[in-house]
Amino acid sequence: MSIKVYGDSGSGSLRRVTAAAAIMGVEIERIDVDLFKGESHTPEFLTLNPHGLTPVLQDGNTVIWEASAINLYLAGKANSHLLGRTQAEKLEVLQWMFWSGEQWRIFSTLLFNEWAGEKFAGRSRNDAIVELATTNIRNAAKVLESHLATRKFIVGDALTLADIDIAAPFSQYKRTGAPFEEFPNLVAWQQRLLETVPAWKATRDEIERRMTGVVSAAS
Ligand SMILES: N[C@@H](CCC(=O)N[C@@H](CS)C(=O)NCC(=O)O)C(=O)O
Incomplete structure (x- = not known):
């Protein structure tokens, strides 16, 4: 099962995660959320992050928001320097x-x-x-x-x-x-x-x- 990361490619917070994942060689599936159309505030998205903020990671039943926490999770998995x-x-x-x-x-x-x-x-x-x-x-x-x-x-x-x-x-x-x-x-x-x-x-x-x-x- 792939590790999904939700976010908008214009976001500096998403960038922290996509850059870290690339550096560590962790494969992620990007799911586009258009922040300029308010897509992080739909009822469906709010079940992932009630704050309506991105990025959000979903790895099976694990859901994590806050880019720093996501990066700590990915780096722990990859045992990264x-x-x-x-x-x-x-x-x-x-x-x-x-x-x-x-x-x-x-x-x-x-x-x-x-x-x-x-x-x-x-x-x-x-x-x-x-x-x-x-x-x-x-x-x-x-x-x-x-x-x-x-x-x-x-x-x-x-x-x-x-x-x-x-x-x-x-x-x-x-x-x-x-x-x-x-x-x-x-x-x-x-x-x-x-x-x-x-x-x-x-x-x-x-x-x-x-x-x-x-x-x-x-x-
Ligand atoms: N502290 C959060 C900040 C997340 C954040 O501010 N995300 C912005 C994009 S950079 C967002 O999703 N904004 C959507 C909105 O405010 O509606 C993190 O580090 O992940």
């Missing part, structure tokens, strides 16, 4: 994954939602949300900038799930206006991932194709 190579590294990877969810990605999601609301729903941006998100991104980016001054990857000397989680907001930053380009070490690390991890580049390109299509359909 993306989890970290030693016990100390594994804990550090988890530390950065939790940090990424609570202190980092959420603010880019807020910016994306403001951009998408304006672009697709005709709502004006809420300046207070944009300012709060941008300030928090700058504060967190300063920590990353200093962490990456002496490192090629977030943990140890190789790619882990921590890089994938933290790099995901780069998927939309040219649309959201997240101020990543103020941080040269962060930009260099992102560029290094694009140049050395083929799945990271391929999934970036997939997002760009999808987003170009939905934006041009809406204009």
